[in-house]
Amino acid sequence: MTIVETRAKRGDAADGALGGRLSRIDGPAKITGLADYALEHHPQGMVHAVLVESAIASGRVVSIDANAAERAPGVLLVMTPDNALPIKSATDWLNTPPSDAPYEPLARSITFAGQHIAAVIAETFEQATAAAALVKVYYEEAPAIAGLDDPKAGDGMPLDRMTIEWGDAHGALANAPIRIKHEYRTPREYNVPIEPHGLIAEWKGDRLTVWEPSQWIDGMARTYAEWFDIPFENVELRSPYIGGGFGSKALALEHGAIAINAARMLGRPVKLAVTRAQTFTAYGGRPATRQTIELGATRDGKLVSIVQTGANETSMKAVQVEPLGSVTSIMYATPNFSSRQNVVPVNTVKPGALRAPGENPSAFGIECAIDELAYEVGIDPVQIRLLNYAEEDPHARKPWSTRRLREAYAAGAEAFGWSARQPKPRSMREGNQLIGYGVAAGTYPVRRTPGEALVRILGDGSVEVASSGIDMGQGTYTILAQTAAEAIGVPVEKVRVKLGDSSLPRAPVAGGSQFANLITGAVHKAALAARDELIGLAINDPNSPFRDLQANTLIVENGVISSPRDTGAGVGIAEIMQRTGRERIEALRDTLPENLRNEKDHFRNFTTITTMLSPTDGDYSLHSWCVHFVEVRVDADFGTVRVARMVSALDSGRLYNPKLAESQWKGGIIMGIGQALLEEGIVDARNGRVMNNNLGDYLVPTNADIPDLKVISVGIPDTHASVLGGKAVGELGIVGVAPAIANAVYHATGVRVRDLPITMDKLT
Ligand code: MCN
Ligand code: MOS
Incomplete structure (x- = not known):
């Protein structure tokens, strides 16, 4: 069996530590055709x-x-x-x-x-x-029932387990001086990875x-x-x-x-x-959703109640839930809240997970609704968000582990130049272009599932990391090389990473934006154990040069072992291995809680999600946060919308590799632009077939659709969230983009589009 090995090039060392901007170590193989894809x-x-x-x-x-x-x-x-x-x-x-x-x-x-x-x-x-x-x-x-809009579809089945309620949401709404109520809709969307x-x-x-x-x-x-x-x-x-x-x-x-x-x-x-x-049709993407949001507020814009009712389509045979209350229930402080959700069976393949299932359409509803409230009460859209800022998790009633959302509003508004916005819709214009500024926030939870990892120090001083986890482009190979290099104390190009084979140590799903935090934790633990054994060898072996020093600890740096008390040059790892006659030091470590470290069911613990902790298990509520600022330009005659520029400020805690995290955020933002302006699975109402089942008709954004994107990290290390202080990255960027664009389009044109995508026919 050959297992693909991936490692950094020489010369990457400066960026190789954890937190360094090392380029993807799998990049050269992928772009030169050396990477062997499964098919x-x-x-x-x-x-x-x-x-x-x-x-x-x-x-x-x-x-x-x-x-x-x-x-x-x-x-x-x-x-x-x-x-x-x-x-x-x-x-x-x-x-x-x-x-x-x-x-x-x-x-x-x-x-x-x-x-x-x-x-x-x-x-x-x-x-x-x-x-x-x-x-x-x-x-x-x-x-056949073609989709949510088919009159035969009806209201569907209530899902009681999705109900979130506190206070007296309906009573408070009825008595609120300001009330708004609107329906927001997102269409069927598809994952469309380039590799089928x-x-x-x-x-x-x-x-x-x-x-x-x-x-x-x-x-x-x-x-x-x-x-x-x-x-x-x-x-x-x-x-x-x-x-x-x-x-x-x-x-x-x-x-x-x-x-x-x-x-x-x-x-x-x-x-x-x-x-x-x-x-x-071989699998489903994001199901179509609709949700009605009612906000009750005081005249000065303070929320007193949120009432949400939503539904998503599912297949005839299985229930797939797109949780529409996930952002609604935590973004803003409100004393009264109600969210209920139905699923509506239609004749479709079972829908599935598509980047930020739940959070994505949930944010579209609440982040458009709060914008509508801002205009209703005449408050700036950033101000109204700060006015209703949730100081703790309003649903779980627990403190946030970290929530750098205020910092995100401040940094984003500053970099964007939000203060130049003129409050009235359709008041900013350049020639035939209507200019609009829009803002919206987003969030994604920190999920935690155990995993295991193997780290080996080899006789030649190189290091191997092995996990059955995967890298689909998000950067796993690279951040694991950085983690092991830092924990052991070797240059990053000395680390080889093996992933993507079921014979390797068990790993949980690379989904739910959890994998980086989990697997760096397991690799870190294994690498420290391997380093400790190496140091033990160096201290205790009769052939070791450190015997005479009587050192009880040593440091490993840049592949060299030395004593903090000794000013000498130290000894290379390969040399210690040779002198002590070792071919390898091997450490397999897992992050399973003690009660799950049971031999019989060992593999099972990694093959279901039953070991996953929710973001509110424990003393804190753990989430990543973001805010997007958008400028759109809308052609006054044709209604064509272009995103002219975007600034996003995001809190994902500590970043293991800022270059890759920024790239992940941008990837999500680009998908969000596609969702806002282009993507829509169209079903033929006569026969239930997907009509645009190709990349010519199901439009995803291309380079020409994407302006310069600026992303700003406002996170700080959050060790409640993960071993090394990171929070979720992969899905965060897509959350909040579509409402930011919809809000900007309203500001530009005075037309509120509440069903995605925002196409020219809806603006003229
Ligand atoms: N990262 C970091 N610092 C952190 C956390 C993450 O630098 N604190 C960086 C790392 O490069 C890491 C990446 O961000 O590899 C993603 O980490 P994480 O948020 O843990 O997400 P996962 O590794 O679990 O990846 C899954 C996530 C999901 S759920 C979808 S959907 C998605 C996404 O990643 N699909 C992707 N990003 C994708 N990127 C590509 N290229 N292709 C996909 O299909
Ligand atoms: Mo991501 S939709 O959780 O794989």
Whole structure:
């Protein structure tokens, strides 16, 4: 087995300490084509699977005529529910025990257009594609519910567990001198990572190897083990490089089961890559949402009540919640609060997580609503936010661990030049361009799940870090090299990082913007243990030069061990290893609480999210915070909106690598600009099909859409939040961007757009 090793170049040393601006150490491999992405493998004898998908959105498959396809050149198997080998059901990520019924990734009953109903496996991809077109499917069609706006959809089902209430929200609202009430909506949105989903599956006896991009190696490997009834250790899932996931690559999906099953049935490695169009139906993105927000306030703008009712769409078969109260319930101080949420089943693939699920649409509602209140009472939008500043978590009633939001408003407003804003809408203009300034805040919780990590000091003085965690572009390779280099005391280019293989030490999901904090904590612990052992060797070994010094402690710096009492040059790590005859020092450490460090269930602790602590477990409420300032320019005739410039100030605590954290924030902000102005999954109301299932019609921002983005870090180390003082980074930037833009568009034009995206037709 070869595991990809990634390490920094020589000369990076100055930036290599924790907190340094080291460039991505996986960058050169990614841009020169050396990085081996999962789908680029070619095991001997590999064949190709192509999916046949439902053309109807609701009903059932009456029969499948595979005769012509089976006779087509190169075809090895047409897999249907009738001939597929049975698969077992698996535990879900919440650790719900599996049902006894088999798991059927190929459906007979149809609940959305694009559902997988058969797969054709052939010697070549072209043969499989051609034969898939010959598969004839006979359906019995039933009426479909196309989306939230379909009159048949109704109000959906209440989700009592999402209810958040305190005080007397309705009573206080009724008595409030100022009341506003509006509905805010976000459309269906998709993750669209550039690398599409897919996998290569190979069986050797009852051992399974899967090459597949994954945000959660351990979670997906556990599902595969359970589906195919083999021990966890028999699955090797490999994912050294990933071309983006944004929440969509964390869980095992139907097409994975189909490919692995085909490989088992044929005794050949099978490759299945979903097409770009299928990335809109093989898994779901962010569900469409709607929410009504009522604010009650005093005449001078102080909130007395917030009442929110919301709903998101889900699939017919499963409940996916997009928690709309998540930001509403913590952003502002209010004595009375009520948030309730429904889910509305429609004929869609099950929606999933898309960067900041919950926080993102939640912020769109409350951050537009507070802006509307600011105009209503004639207070500056920054001022009204400070006036209603929450000094503690108003929901959990706990102090914030750190909340540098005031500092963020101050730093952002200053750098943006907010004071130049003229209060009246449509009052700033340059030629034919209406100019608008808008502001909105955002937040993302600090989640905590245990992990483990292995650190080795090798005979040549180099260091190895190993984890089954992953890097999909966010910077894991780089920050782990920095963490180990700093903790042990070696130059960063001496550290090799191995990630993305299920045979490596267990790691939790790289999702929920938790992974950097967790895995740096585990690596730090392991690295310190390895360094302590190294120092012990240097002190105690009879051959060690430090014996005579009677030193009881030593320091390791830049790969050299020395005594603080000795002015001599010290001894290199490799030399100590040699003198003491050691090939390696190895430390495996985990951050599991004592009660979970149980051998039998050891792997399970990393394959469900049941060990995750909520942001309010403990004495403090832990969150990252941000504020975005936006200038838009709107063409007075056409209504085209351009974001002209943006300044964001963010509090993610201590940054392990500011260059990468800034890049993460900007990536989120760019997605937020796309959400505000471009992105909208459009469903054909007649047949429930996604109409814009490609990157030509589902628009994401390009360079031309993005102005200069300035990001300012206002965080300070927060050791309540994590071992090394960092808070969440990856999803923070996208929260609050769309409302900041909507607020700026209102300021520019006097037109309030409450349903995303803000397109020209809504402005003219
Ligand atoms: N970081 C830092 N200091 C901190 C915390 C983080 O410097 N205190 C930097 C590090 O470079 C770290 C990165 O920020 O690698 C992200 O850290 P974190 O916030 O812990 O997020 P995760 O590692 O858990 O990554 C997942 C997160 C999520 S949930 C989505 S969605 C998302 C995101 O990261 N998808 C991404 N960023 C992405 N970036 C890329 N390129 N591709 C995706 O698919
Ligand atoms: Mo991110 S949506 O939590 O993977």
